[in-house]
Amino acid sequence: MSLLPSSSSAGFLRGLEINEAISQSFQSLKQLKHIHGALLRKNYDQDNYFISIVLRSALNFGDLCYARLVFHQSREPNVNLWNTMIRGLISNDRFSEAVDFFRLMRKEGILPNNFTLPFVLKACSRVTNAGVGVSAHCLGLKIGLDGDVFTNSALVCFYAKCGFLNDAQKVFGEASDKKNVVSWTAMITGHVEHGRFREAIHMFWGFLGAGLRPDSLTIIKVLSACIRLGDVRSGEWIYDYLTENNLRENVFVNTSLVDMFSKFGNMEKARDVFDMMPEKDLVSWSTMIQGYAFNGLPLEALDMFSRMRQDNLTPDCYVIVGVLNACARLGALEAGERASKMIDRDLFLENPIVGTALINLYMKCGCVIRAWEVFMEMRVKDKVVWNAVISGLAMSGHAMLAFSLFGQVEKIGLKPDGNMFMGLLCACTHAGLVNEGRRYFEGMVRIYSLLHTVEHYGCMVDLLSRAGCLDEAHRLIVGMPVEPNAVIWGALLNGCRLHRNIQLAETALKEMILLETWNSSNYVQLSNLYSVSQRWDDAASVRSKMNIEGIQKLRGCSWIEVDGVVHEFLVGDETHPSTKDIYSKLKELSKYLKEAGYVPTTEYVLFNIEEEEKEQSLSWHSEKLAVAFGLISTAPTAVIRVVKNLRVCGDCHEAMKLISKITGREIIIRDNNRFHSFTNGFCSCNDYW
DNA sequence: GTAGGGTTAG
Numbered sequence: 001m002s003l004l005p006s007s008s009s010a011g012f013l014r015g016l017e018i019n020e021a022i023s024q025s026f027q028s029l030k031q032l033k034h035i036h037g038a039l040l041r042k043n044y045d046q047d048n049y050f051i052s053i054v055l056r057s058a059l060n061f062g063d064l065c066y067a068r069l070v071f072h073q074s075r076e077p078n079v080n081l082w083n084t085m086i087r088g089l090i091s092n093d094r095f096s097e098a099v100d101f102f103r104l105m106r107k108e109g110i111l112p113n114n115f116t117l118p119f120v121l122k123a124c125s126r127v128t129n130a131g132v133g134v135s136a137h138c139l140g141l142k143i144g145l146d147g148d149v150f151t152n153s154a155l156v157c158f159y160a161k162c163g164f165l166n167d168a169q170k171v172f173g174e175a176s177d178k179k180n181v182v183s184w185t186a187m188i189t190g191h192v193e194h195g196r197f198r199e200a201i202h203m204f205w206g207f208l209g210a211g212l213r214p215d216s217l218t219i220i221k222v223l224s225a226c227i228r229l230g231d232v233r234s235g236e237w238i239y240d241y242l243t244e245n246n247l248r249e250n251v252f253v254n255t256s257l258v259d260m261f262s263k264f265g266n267m268e269k270a271r272d273v274f275d276m277m278p279e280k281d282l283v284s285w286s287t288m289i290q291g292y293a294f295n296g297l298p299l300e301a302l303d304m305f306s307r308m309r310q311d312n313l314t315p316d317c318y319v320i321v322g323v324l325n326a327c328a329r330l331g332a333l334e335a336g337e338r339a340s341k342m343i344d345r346d347l348f349l350e351n352p353i354v355g356t357a358l359i360n361l362y363m364k365c366g367c368v369i370r371a372w373e374v375f376m377e378m379r380v381k382d383k384v385v386w387n388a389v390i391s392g393l394a395m396s397g398h399a400m401l402a403f404s405l406f407g408q409v410e411k412i413g414l415k416p417d418g419n420m421f422m423g424l425l426c427a428c429t430h431a432g433l434v435n436e437g438r439r440y441f442e443g444m445v446r447i448y449s450l451l452h453t454v455e456h457y458g459c460m461v462d463l464l465s466r467a468g469c470l471d472e473a474h475r476l477i478v479g480m481p482v483e484p485n486a487v488i489w490g491a492l493l494n495g496c497r498l499h500r501n502i503q504l505a506e507t508a509l510k511e512m513i514l515l516e517t518w519n520s521s522n523y524v525q526l527s528n529l530y531s532v533s534q535r536w537d538d539a540a541s542v543r544s545k546m547n548i549e550g551i552q553k554l555r556g557c558s559w560i561e562v563d564g565v566v567h568e569f570l571v572g573d574e575t576h577p578s579t580k581d582i583y584s585k586l587k588e589l590s591k592y593l594k595e596a597g598y599v600p601t602t603e604y605v606l607f608n609i610e611e612e613e614k615e616q617s618l619s620w621h622s623e624k625l626a627v628a629f630g631l632i633s634t635a636p637t638a639v640i641r642v643v644k645n646l647r648v649c650g651d652c653h654e655a656m657k658l659i660s661k662i663t664g665r666e667i668i669i670r671d672n673n674r675f676h677s678f679t680n681g682f683c684s685c686n687d688y689w
Numbered sequence: 690g691t692a693g694g695g696t697t698a699g
Contacts, residue, residue: 056690080690087690118691153692161693186693220695255696287697321698356699384699 029061036070048074052084059088064097079113086119090126098123099132112136114145118154125161133158137171153183160190179210185218192225200225201234208241216250223256227263235260239273251277255284262291267300282313289322293329299559299566301326302335315339317347317354324357331668332561333365352380356388363392366668366677383409387419394427402427403436418450425459429466437463454480458488465495470504486515486522493525505529520551560626562633569625578629585628592662598655623652627659627667657681 026032036054044050051074058067071077071085082105089098102120105112112120117140124133137155145151152175159168172179172187184207191200204222207214214222219242226235239257242248248257254277261270274280274288285308292301305323308315315323320343327336340348340358348355355378362371375381375389386409393402406424409416421444428437441460444450457480464473473492477484489508496505509526516522523546530539559568567576576582653676660667661681669676676683 052690083690115691122692148691150691155692157693180692182693184693189693215693217693217695221693224696250695252694252696257696259696281696283697285697290697316697318697325699351698353699360699382699388699 026057026061029058029063029066032057032061033066045073046075048076048078048081051077052081055081055084056088059084059092062092064089064092064094077110079110079116082110083113083115083119086116086123090119090123095123095126096129099127099129102132102136106139111143112139112145114148114151117145117148117151121151121154121158125158128162130162130164133162149178149180152178153180153186156183157186160186161193163190163194165190165194165196181212181215181218184210184212185215185221188218188225189221192221192228197225197229197231201229201231204238213245214247216253219247219250219253220256223253223260227260230264232264235264248276249278251279251281251284255281255287258284258291259287262287262295265295267291267295267297280311282316282319285311285313286316286318286322289319289326293322293326296329298326298329298332299568302330302332302566305339315342317343317351320347321354321357324361328357328361328364330559330561330566331365332559332566333361333367334561335566336361336365348374349377349379352378352382352385355380356385359385359388359392363388363396366396368393368396368398383414383417383420386414387417387423390420391423391426394423394430397430399427399431399433399436416444416448416450418444418453418456421450422455422459425456425463429459429463432463432467434463434467434469452481454482454485454488457482457484458491461488462491462494465492466498468495468499470495470499470501474504474507484511486512486519489515502529502533517549518551520546523551560630562630567626567629569629573625576625576629578632581632582625582628585632586624589624589628589631589659589662593655593658596658596662598658623669624655624659627656630667631663631665653683657683 026035032054039045039047039050039054051070055067055070058064058070067085067088071081074081082101086098086101086105089095089101099120102112102116102123105116117136120136121133124130124136137158140146140151140155146155152171155171156168159165159171168187168190172183175183184203188200188203188207191197191203201222204214204218204225207218219238222238223235225231226238239260242253242257248254254273257273258270258277261267261273270288270291274284277284285304289301289304289308292298292304301322305315305319305326308319320339323339324336327333327339336358340361343354348358355374358374359371362368362374371389371392375385378385386405390402390405390409393399393405402423406416406420409420421440424440425437428434428440437460441452441456444456445452457476461473461476464470464476470492473495477488477492480488489511493505493508493512496502496508506526506529509522509529512519512522513526523542527539527542527546530536530542559566561567569576573579656667656669656676656678658681659665660678664680667678669678
């Protein structure tokens with residue numbers, strides 16, 4: 001088969017025909033080599049134009065050895081051939097070889113042209129070979145390439161990417177006639193990537209002031225600066241600007257906007273942007289799911305996930321991490337496990353982020369052993385993985401295991417961080433180990449040079465308060481270098497409730513009211529406290545203050561998962577489709593409870609419920625609605641899993657024990673990360689007050 | 690044949 005004309009044809013015609021044969025895109029490397037062979041046979045082996053075509057194709061196929069062979073065949077490679085080789089190496093991610101090739105080119109005495117430096121500078125910025133980049137810059141100045149727009153932009157990009165922002169600014173500022181969207185974006189990106197978010201946003205204003213129109217890259221970068229800085233005002237202004245200027249077509253831009261609004265906690269706006277997107281991809285869905293999960297809207301996250309599935313999209317590990325977080329928050333074990341089966345198990349073992357999400361799910365659902373199994377199987381374990389297990393063990397009451405894991409962390413040479421000490425302090429709290437807690441709290445600063453955060457103080461106050469060291473806890477709060485928050489005072493209050501210290505409880509509640517003026521439960525508790533102390537006037541004034549400020553009491557709410565489906569209940573809820581059955585089951589339960597000798601108690605001091613509501617709340621609390629629903633559900637093997645966001649109060653505890661005994665079903669209630677498992681009249685919770 | 694090449698996770 002003759003692919004090429006014979007060399008006896010006229011040169012011009014010959015060139016055209018060969019060009020035609022060689023310009024076709026090659027289907028395979030084999031075909032390319034075949035044509036290359038024909039070229040050699042016809043004595044075109046020194047024609048740099050043909051060589052460059054073969055070279056480019058070889059590089060496109062990624063056969064670098066072959067490309068080098070072809071290149072070195074040329075006895076006098078011209079600058080085009082050198083450029084082709086450097087560019088090809090870059091497109092194959094061989095940046096340092098590209099830099100070496102440039103060096104070789106200089107050694108051979110070849111001068112670069114306007115195409116060369118942009119390639120070389122790109123390679124230098126990728127391997128941060130500042131030396132070669134800077135000498136390329138000097139060479140460019142010497143031979144007058146600094147007037148070229150592309151070379152100039154490439155220089156700005158090079159300096160910005162290497163972190164030499166002042167030099168980037170210098171090259172950028174000196175070339176006012178060569179500034180374009182690429183060099184502006186390079187400056188903005190450089191600032192963002194080196195943590196100078198405020199400057200990045202400032203540059204963006206300058207960019208707009210110069211009358212230029214941003215493209216998707218510019219927008220994404222400046223939005224990421226707004227997100228990192230938490231600059232809601234600039235973010236929203238940019239959002240309006242994009243809307244007014246029809247710049248909301250690009251899926252990356254829209255996804256960044258969704259991400260921005262969810263990071264700012266504005267899920268309504270995030271949803272708005274998401275719903276309006278002309279095109280959605282897996283990342284957009286994943287951003288939305290994570291946004292809901294992160295902002296404490298786990299049911300919405302799961303709803304998004306099921307919509308995504310209806311759209312026939314297959315989840316990736318980002319999506320699954322979001323879903324697992326939502327499930328962990330809900331305690332929705334079955335739903336979480338089902339989602340986890342949608343991606344390759346190896347991802348859990350090799351990707352520490354994905355593995356951590358699964359460990360958290362199991363830990364939050366009280367399945368310590370399964371969490372442990374995942375941990376043991378994981379092949380890549382970083383600090384956060386260890387933290388997840390240590391905190392999980394701590395919250396499940398396995399303090400000693402948590403301590404011994406901490407010992408292993410030190411052995412394998414990982415440096416503990418503040419989060420790890422949170423886990424350890426939490427373990428101490430759950431096991432009531434006051435001395436160990438004091439030691440870790442003090443040691444994290446003395447031995448590991450870490451700083452105490454508000455959270456560490458919170459944990460320590462909790463530990464001391466529960467153990468009855470109320471004065472020490474109070475002193476710790478008063479001596480804090482940062483302002484104590486409501487959680488810290490709440491921990492002290494909790495201790496006061498346990499150890500019946502009404503005086504300190506009053507102090508704590510007053511502080512909490514100052515910090516959380518909107519939170520009804522603080523007022524209710526303070527008023528209850530005054531009532532039991534028979535300080536009726538004080539009680540009345542708290543009530544009237546609450547009324548004057550129009551503070552509404554939050555309704556108790558709980559979720560239950562039965563066979564992987566999550567249901568939500570509010571106190572006195574009547575909106576569930578099975579309401580009638582649920583209430584009739586509740587009536588039946590109440591009858592059984594009465595017969596079993598259960599009398600609701602109303603005299604608990606400092607409960608977070610109004611006095612007159614106590615009896616009703618205790619008998620008709622949303623947990624019981626959920627339990628009743630679990631009992632009437634037809635699922636034959638369903639474990640009733642009630643996940644509450646309120647405290648499991650003492651009275652309800654007794655009721656649950658009886659319900660489990662009467663019905664023979666297992667009931668699991670989660671309360672502030674503690675699990676209460678009721679089976680056959682017993683509770684396996686180790687930390688019940 | 691040239692410069693920035695992108696949004697999401699614990």
